[in-house]
Amino acid sequence: MTRTISSYISLLPLLSSIFATVGTPTPIARRAEPAAKPGFNRVWYEDWGHINGITHNWAFDLGTSYPGQVAQWGTGEIQTYTNKTENIKILNKVLYITPKKVKDAKGQITWTSGRIESRRGSQWACADGKKMLVEASIKLGSAAEAQQKGIWPAFWMLGDVFRSRGYTGWPEVGELDIMESVNGIRQTWGLVHCGVYDGQIPIRGPCNEPDGKGGYVRGIGRGLWHTYGIEIDRTTKDWETEKITWIINGVRHHSITGSQINNATAWDFLAHKKMFILLNVAVGGGFPDGVEPGSALTPFSTTIDGDSVGMQVDWVGVWQQA
Template sequence: MTVSRTGWRRLRVAAISFAVAVGGAVVAAPPDAHAGLPAVPAGWTQVYGEDFNGAAGSGLNTGNWLYDLGHGYPGGAANWGTGEIENMTNSTQNVYLDGSGNLVIKPIRDGAGNWTSGRVETQRTDFAAPAGGKLRLEGRLQQPNVSGAAAAGYWPAFWTLGAAARGTGASGWPGIGEIDLMEDINGRSSEFATLHCGVAPGGPCNEYTGLGSGERACGGCQTGFHTYAMELDRSTSPEQIRWYLDGNNFFTVNANQVDATTWNNATHHGFFMILNVAIGGSFPGAFGGGPTGSTVSGVPMIVDYVAAYTAGGGGGGGGGGKAVKNANGLCLDVRSSGTANGTPIQIYTCNGTTAQQWTYVEAGTTLHVLGKCADISGGGTANGTKIQLWDCNNTGAQVFIHRADGSYYNPQSNRCLDDPAGSTTPGTQVQIWDCNGQSPQNWTLPV
């Protein structure tokens, strides 16, 4: 977000000169949703798509989405680090499907003046631009249809955080990267696009403001659906992030605007997508403040779809390998497509990304992915020792022999590659365990 929802930013310091029409509340019925996900753009591979189909009044599919709850991440800053005041819930009063292919996120004020709303994140954290390729994230949505005094404090957004934010209270912000596709505040019929990176305050990315577009006109964005997208392009030199409104590129950040380490730390990894409507906080405060007694309750952001695409660089299922699938239906995966030594190897929803493109090489005893090997942490031999990604080194910690019962046997430890307790939770790191022939140790061969 332009003023961080992760725990550290406080205030956008400069208002941008921008002419907007100011009026009263306008709360209209939503336009018809898009008829399904759009056609995949030429040259791209779709790696994720969510059309929000479901029964009216039902909640989200928690296999694909998680609900953020309360006033901040566990272990993170209060009020999401921004001063916003709403309590995020998983109630279908705040977050629900409308039965017509839309997700609705509705902020509500109760009789005592307390606000509730919704903030949801993709379970997947591995939306990444492959080396030499591109990532495109896109969503079609309608901003809350409210303006003027009635909109004071409204703060809808479609944005992303680097995968390292998950489970850490976003403690590495802003260095872990944040890309904001759409923010609007106080019903101004506008939008902001921003990259956050580096250190705060100040630093190479001018935090807490970030490298942003400033306020851009977004005519009709409150009364109808519009498409917001960003492309992280690692196929060009310098690398770029480009933002699009209805297909028009309106803002670009080049990698050479910051030092290489800052850029790589912010962009060369997986991301997860976030949709939310906040109330109050320092960003709305910088443009007039709110909420006030005139702010209207119950005006939603309506989301038709979100999608992720990759192109080039071996992404979107390329790379020459194949999935290694467990009996539980989940795939062996490198967390957030990371390539650093020590990155956890986990089970995850099968998605065809390069983090799941395994090859079985070196006389059929070593599992390779992303140019590295599956490795037993520290060369350990005890039950429960975790599996990680590491430079291939021909040690016994990297030998996994695929056997007739579907297990991958490691002779050094005399144990097998194992899904802990038969977990079906995406993101569970795999381990070694006594070989037992049971389904948690039943894996396919990538041939």
């Protein structure tokens, strides 16, 4: 999610670097605690029940960029992130991230939304010879596709070195997109970004930037709870055969190995180094535009705001193999 404005112009549903998992993942009919994970210890968990609310475990990202860094969060997004309850709040132990239309002083329509990242001190790495799981229970907005053009919810991770460097160095720092969805499509993406990218097309580097490497899953029911997760598996103790796997509702969908990245340094950032978690709903930008015919600029006049185009999160957790 931290890229140049043109990053997603070629990110159409079929790419040589991306493969699909076709099917309809069985949704979770109601909110539920995470499934038991034998052999794993839960090392961090958020269920939105703390007296301090969101700030107990999270920091708000505000405005249109990290301080002094690339405008529009590097992706061409048009929203401004706030910490106002109209954009981000806890209701009945569920986090709501809600994009909103607002009028500026000139009467022009602008957008606001919410974005948070796990606080400094809350970042995790998979230990050598072990596995690590990161999961969240998420419900995506159920409004019609025509009403969600340009809406871009995401559950993802960035290398913690990104923060220590002053939020510079993408994509070298590594990015794991656990769940991204755009434009109300019944489809979610799970990708990695790594290596180097000079802002130019065509794709290049170990992660085929700016597109990234990974896959997508079709048939995702919207307005229903799904558990999205990622597993980092270092049990082979050989970086080329280590694996990152995307999981929805307990079902494994696609994986990527160190040998597919074919770059030890890039894989080290993706699978070995500490990462922090982000949750947000963006509006507009290269990814939503890129999947529209002719790369049409989103949002459209038909795009609505409110909870029916937002994202709800029941819980988020990190588990390490014992």
